[in-house]
Amino acid sequence: MGVFTFFDRALLALGNVLFLIGVLLIIGPQKTYNFFTRPTKRRGSICFVFGVTLILMKWTFLGFIIESLGIVGLFGDFFGIIVQFLRSMPIIGPILSNPVIAPFIDKIAGIRVLPV
Template structure:
């Protein structure tokens, strides 16, 4: 019921940005969000936050999600490789029927054998 609550989404966005600043520092955060390759993702992310604050919750959430994918899409390959090292999830993600689908979704390019 509260998944698209405007106040909770705004609070989550603020805490997300503060967490990034506290983890990597203000200067590196600015550099990360202002890179030319990440500029479209940054604009969409901030536009999504503004739309949420202006009560366009669902549309703002979608726009913000697209911005997050543009900003952090490079990390999905790293996340999948980490998940493959875990005991319960790893064998499922490494299964020959599942691995090509997961690799394609994460953007992992494997060489054919």
């Protein structure tokens, strides 16, 4: 909602809080702590926290961009799984599986296609 309302600071901050609460409720506090403090996820965690801080300091657009980079750093490993799930959906699946579009989507998501 914060993006749809032209980067409203309050809605972006609320979305960040709800996102973190959702992660806590889904995987638990100990696993959440372990996930965000892994050495491989450290850059993403720093960018995410710095982006949230910038949003709270009224630098909403720059904070959103940096926060987005942090989210990609944190959850970039899951993009392949998300694409495979979307390909199983009725309307989106055929579009993502189109031979013209599929190689680009696979490259963006980091999916390795084995040669036949």
